[in-house]
Amino acid sequence: MMISSWRKRRAAKRAGKEQQRDGNGEMELTIPRDFRCPISLDLMNDPVTLSSGITYDRESIEKWIEAGSFTCPLTNQVLRSLEPIPNHVIRRKIQDWCVENRSYGIERIPTPRVPISSMEVSDILSKIEFACKKQDSEGCRALVTKLKSLAKESERNKRCIATNGACGTLSEAFATFSAVAVASFDENIGVLEEILSALITMFPLDGVAKGYLVSAPAIHCLIWFLSSGDLSRRRNAVLALKELVSSMEDQRKTLNLLSEIEDAIEALFKLIKNPICSTSTKASLTIIYHMITSYSFTTSSSTSQKQVTKLVNLGIVPLLLETLVDTERSTCEKALGVLDGIVENQQGRELAYNNALTMPVLVKKILRVSNTATEFSVSILYNLCKNEQREDGGVLVEALRVGAFQKLLLLLQLGCVEKTKERVSELLKMLNLHRNKVDCVDPVDQFKDLKRPF
Template identity: 75%
Template sequence: MISSWRRRRAAKREGKLQQQRSEDGEIEFELTVPREFRCPISLDLMKDPVTLSTGITYDRESIDKWIEAGNFTCPLTNQVLRTLEPIPNHAIRKNIQDWCVENRSHGIERIPTPRVPVTSMEVLKILSKINVACNRQDGKGCRDLVLKIKSLAKESERNKRCVVTNGAAGVLSEAFQAFSMATASSFDENVDVLEEILSGLTIMFPLDVEAKGFLGSVPAMQCLIWFLSSGDLSRRRNAVLGLKELVNVSSSSSDNRRKVNELSETEGAIEALFKLIKDPISPTSTKAALLVVYRIITSSSTKEKQVRKLVNLGIVPLLLETSVDAERSICEKALGVLDGICNSEEGRRMACDNALSIPVLVKKILRVSDLATEFSVSILWKLCKNGETEHGGSVVFEALQVGAFLKLLLILQVGCAENTKEKASEVLKMLNLHRNKMECVDPMDNFKDLKRPF
């Protein structure tokens, strides 16, 4: 009897089956994972055991999170780590896999052999070769190396972090600039490597200041515009994402303004962006194109000229049609661009002449988001203050007809930004002067889907 108990206790320590009785009296089996197979941090079965410089083995995912949190000591021994690159423990991994196979009849699945993550040394070696190939203008060699970097970055999130932290974005941006400068004489030879470099850069967004400096050079920007104007969907998507990254307001204001000015003055830029909005290829590219256009018409030194060009292309009806049933983010950006367009007399005239303008703007108030409401009120304020329809009827009358009065009253009640409140109050005063002159539609249709904030 005593020896039987000792055997059961030994089996438990060794990770063998232990028995216990369920509530209905039936014997159940519970499998205990051996202690040496468990990660000291998560206490779970290790899937990718790695050993630190202190000799302690952890699961890679757990120790990576520990190090990324800013810890540079061994969690178990508290010793300072001599290196942050853990070494795969193939012996323990093999033992864990064997144990999983032995217990597969009890529902234990064999852990797959993990891919060994890329090291900083490997990444730096590849980036050094890219620099050499770039200096030699070896397009094919550079393209093959960029494909290798892309493959590593896509393999896992850890690899991507390793690639980015070792300066891959700066090296690829510099290579893009270098091959862009050579396109005038040998574009057909370099287009493949440029396309591959740009594709690799999109994986590493957001870019640092150095990388943006290379990508924002005149030759590189001209190449981006050429890609944006080409028929290849992948090139167009990557190009507009690159332009969006360049005009991001996270850069210093002077540097950002310079890039926006250079972009607005690049031949064919406005036309290519308009085409991408008119014939969308994906929601991501549409959002990026709208954001770039917004930066151009609000920040560039030639914004009046660019607005005039966009109005002549037909941007106003396109933005209104886009806003009708678009998702929130696209709707916000389309209304933002329309607000910028309506700063010009041509833009306001085009908006007043469009039958969709006032109904769409009133409908979007309090229906999409706070930002969409702010843009809608701002546009309505500009049109009511300055605009007249081509038939001579006042925009104010049209706004009253579609229920703008009660919607603007509701804005003041539920609260909004101070600037929006001032514009809503001013529009209400203009509407109030004409309320007794005409019948207003029942505005309850506009509020039936409105969620109350209380």
């Protein structure tokens, strides 16, 4: 044991290491000062040198620069260049030191891949632009594949690619090949799919990129992808459309273009009926919500009513109610938002009246999910109740049976936004007229016979 300890001390001395004992008297290995990052004080995995001559770990110094600091942390010298240079000498010394001390459980740091530079990104993007002008779909596809592969290597690469205008170039390429694809779609489907896949990895898109995508050929291409059988293609298409409708600058034009495409609503509906993933479901609900909300359109509100009628005929009401029975917060809010728009339509209201899930689900969501979900639930209830025309009170009586009166009173006591407060007050007045027709019970009891648990 003594000989073993002596050998370790001798090896440490030869390597120029410092050692110290821990609380149990065991020898501890101290990382040489030159191998530590001056910022994190940890062993450097990817040593890089700044224009000041000081070496740091790449991850630490890049975080420093991204935070808006353009000086050397150690010397406070203003940096002439923000591009750190790999220090191969220090990296090899660190690797050798790791190998020598593997008996201490230290693993050799891998040789890092050299990250892409701004110059390399600009070169690739220039070649993509040239390939677009020549309508060279295969050449463009190969370049986009290379760019996407580099972006996946590291977050640093992805940031470098995005900050050098890749989103705008790729969006322009997508718009260009979408326009060409009208005549020869089969020849361009591969490059369009690859460009869209690369764009998705770089969200959120900037205004320039969105501007290229908001064109009739590009939107038609996205809807075609949305209707195709390939799952990743459908997911990417719906995420791109959601990105466009979420932008106030591009929302109206995008929605108007979507309203002109016959298959758009059906393709979005299918994504909810046969979900790929929760992200694509939420994206589809978001787009539909904007499409059926009349104030989003530059045209008349009849456009949105046509979309509502299509959705009602496809079976959106029972689908939304079944989705609401058991779903997470974000999806719940979006599904309620769509249902709120649907019940503005008489046919949609009739289907809601006749569905056994409507009242139990809506009352259950009040004060249960979020403020947004509560506001949408109250809005739907208000719309259904104020348009009730049956003499027996129909939907009002059903609401009382599942405990709507108590829930709304509690909401009024806890407080809510003014518009919701007004609707709650009106609902309580309407419900009060029929309280003698039914004994109000705990709404939880009403869920015992439902097929799907909450």
